Amino acid sequence: MKTSPETDAQYLRRALQLAQEGFGLASPNPHVGAVLVDQAGDTVGTGFYTYDGLEHAEVRAIKQAGERARGATLYINLEPCSHQGRTGPCAEAVIVAGVKRVVACIPDPNPLVSGRGFSRLRQAGVQVSSGLLEDEARPLNDAFAKYIRYRIPLVTLKAGMTLDGKIAPPPEDLSPDHPLGAGGPTGGWITSGAARAHVQQLRHRQDAILVGVGTIIADNPLLTDRTGLPRRRPLLRVILDSHLRLPLGSRVAQTTADDVLVFCSFAEEKKKQKLREHGIEVVQVASAGDNGRPELQAVCRHLADREITSIMIEGGALVNWAALASGLADKVFFYYAPKILAGMGSVPFASGDGFRRISEAAHLKSFRLHRFGEDFAVEGYLRDPYLD
Secondary structure (H helix, E strand, O other), X not given: OOOOHHHHHHHHHHHHHHHHOOOOOOOOOOOOEEEEEOOOOOEEEEEEOOOOOOOOHHHHHHHHHHHHHOOOEEEEEEOOOOXXXXXXXXXXXXXXXXXXXXXXXXXXXXXXXXXXXXXXXXXXXXXXXXXXXXXXXXXXXXHHHHHHHHOOOEEEEEEEEOOOOEEEOOHHHOOOOOOOOOOOOOOOOOOOHHXXXXXXXXXXXXXXXXXXXXXXXXXXXXXXXXXXXXXXXXXXXXXXXOOOOOOOOOHHHHOOOOOEEEEEOOOOHHHHHHHHHOOOXXXXXXXXXXXXXXXXXXXXXXXXXXXXXXXXXXOOHHHHHXXXXXXXXXXXXXXXXXXXXXXXXXXXXXXXXXXXXXXXXXXXXXXXXXEEOOEEEEEEEOOOOOOO
């Protein structure tokens, strides 16, 4: 097969597409897709990784190809592993299959094994190249990179806002039949249906979604993954609730199926027991200073112990500020509607002491723009999960 950067990119994009098939199914391990192309230029094997399926993407592709794997080129978004885990090292499987060339996007982000798979392949005479489509490949495994390097989940701040940074109207504009009505923001949706549909895609990629109890009381959301796509584990619905004010009539409480976890800092034992009897797990953690709210660092450490690799925070203003002020937020996905709410009392995206100098401001190191009908979104990183 004649190779060129354009040909390699074509097959690597197919591997990236396959890796995305593992969303909701691969965590806490990485999303990996593999394509085997023989010397005639025919695709002879493909595969993507799922945690319960056990076999790694490259092994599935090799098995599908059979003898046609010999002399073929393997395209993969992540370096083949070189260590013994739940399965044997994939680099050895690639060597045994007689694969001639491996083209990968990025090395394994695990600093304990990064580069070893490439090294083992080269020692066995396999041609190895990496770095092509790196910028497209890294976001697929940003949560894995953060978790495997620091044993803490990747935290994404998500919000739907007006152009002037408001996430809700003033209290007097709220529906008179609040609280706990039919669901959805009681003052109406800010963003369009197209943007809200994309939020569901983001939720599908997460292990957990986190809000403050104020959001439950104000909006009565379900906080579920409604894509209809398969998941290995249900989306964990996490609520910060200092004094256990969560209404048992809320939609979250009414639909619990071992997927609702409440963190409190100060609460009566009777309240804890009442929620537990309702099927809601309650965990008490240290409070953050004098405000009495559960400390986000403690919450994230607890979730990491449960192999939660990614958390999306969906408001409200106090929780958003806590994530920024604590330095826990890694990534943002902000949806903007072409509206200006203004007015006293409108709820800002973040409510707190604020950064006092422009030099202290949270700064996106890289970002992308997206369009959703008349809305647009900014996706970017506050810190790179692949770097120290």
